[in-house]
Amino acid sequence: MDLRGRSFLKVIDFTPDELRGLLALSAGLKEAKRTGTEDARLSGKNIALVFEKTSTRTRAAFEVASFDQGAHVSFLDPGSSQMGHKESTADTARVLGRMYDAIEYRGASQETVETLAEHAGVPVYNGLTDEWHPTQMLADFLTMHEASGKAYEEISYAFLGDLRFNMGRSHLAMAALLGSDIRMIGPDDMFPGDDVADLATEIADRTGATITITDDLDAVEGVDFVHTDVWVSMGEPKEVWAERVSTFGRYQVNAALFDRVDNPAARFLHCLPAFHDDRTVVGAEMLAHTGMTDGLEVTHEVFESDRSIVFDQAENRLHTIKAILVATLG
Numbered sequence: 001m002d003l004r005g006r007s008f009l010k011v012i013d014f015t016p017d018e019l020r021g022l023l024a025l026s027a028g029l030k031e032a033k034r035t036g037t038e039d040a041r042l043s044g045k046n047i048a049l050v051f052e053k054t055s056t057r058t059r060a061a062f063e064v065a066s067f068d069q070g071a072h073v074s075f076l077d078p079g080s081s082q083m084g085h086k087e088s089t090a091d092t093a094r095v096l097g098r099m100y101d102a103i104e105y106r107g108a109s110q111e112t113v114e115t116l117a118e119h120a121g122v123p124v125y126n127g128l129t130d131e132w133h134p135t136q137m138l139a140d141f142l143t144m145h146e147a148s149g150k151a152y153e154e155i156s157y158a159f160l161g162d163l164r165f166n167m168g169r170s171h172l173a174m175a176a177l178l179g180s181d182i183r184m185i186g187p188d189d190m191f192p193g194d195d196v197a198d199l200a201t202e203i204a205d206r207t208g209a210t211i212t213i214t215d216d217l218d219a220v221e222g223v224d225f226v227h228t229d230v231w232v233s234m235g236e237p238k239e240v241w242a243e244r245v246s247t248f249g250r251y252q253v254n255a256a257l258f259d260r261v262d263n264p265a266a267r268f269l270h271c272l273p274a275f276h277d278d279r280t281v282v283g284a285e286m287l288a289h290t291g292m293t294d295g296l297e298v299t300h301e302v303f304e305s306d307r308s309i310v311f312d313q314a315e316n317r318l319h320t321i322k323a324i325l326v327a328t329l330g
Contacts (some may be wrong), residue, residue: 010132030319040070041330052107065322093119133166137174138320153179157225176200181210276303
């Protein structure tokens, strides 16, 4: 597997074999960190982290992964550069590409990260856009493999709720690439767009993946994992909160849903942050505004249960992002 100089903008940028190679490298780097045998392969490298959206896991993972591997990072938030304000994205890319060995971008626009990659002349990594979340997919699949002991093509899982945006689109494409059994479950007017659904179906014909897109909750039966994501994305106004609860309420991940799964080994995943209680400012405001009493997309009971492996999943952002850096820069 030679990925040197490659960008990672969406999961379909890499082949199934390349994705499996990245996941194997992730597991190896995780074990090396655990045992204190990690080799720093990125000494002398400099990485720009461009964040137009706030982050905990993505920023921390890129920074710690870089530090562990001997690289240096510069964090650029919207107040730290002129990109899109006084300077075009293309011009910013050409400047950063002269000074840095790689660029990470997290923001709304897929077009922005694609433009950075087109003009920078160095690898560019998508830390999240409205359309794709490729680094999260590596963490999710490594976590499912570790928790189940199953090969990627043997894993079955459900993704519930809003299927239209970055997490739903990315899971649909990633499952297709790795030959998994994915059940996308949500309201029929919230299904993934035809562009990604058609592409995933085409890929599945080659890989043997099983794809189900339905509004029927009974499709969760027998799965190994249940995933969900927030019902309200970053930056959306509170005027949509009540509407989203009305739309997605029946797809909440709760104890009754796991009764439908009927698999005692089934586990719960969430990319975080999750609105499972009222212990945050936004969480408390959402629950009060919507009248929900026990979490939104997931109940506190499930989130804190033995089924929940969300913090294993969060840790794996570090090891999988490190693998991307090592594979493309090392």
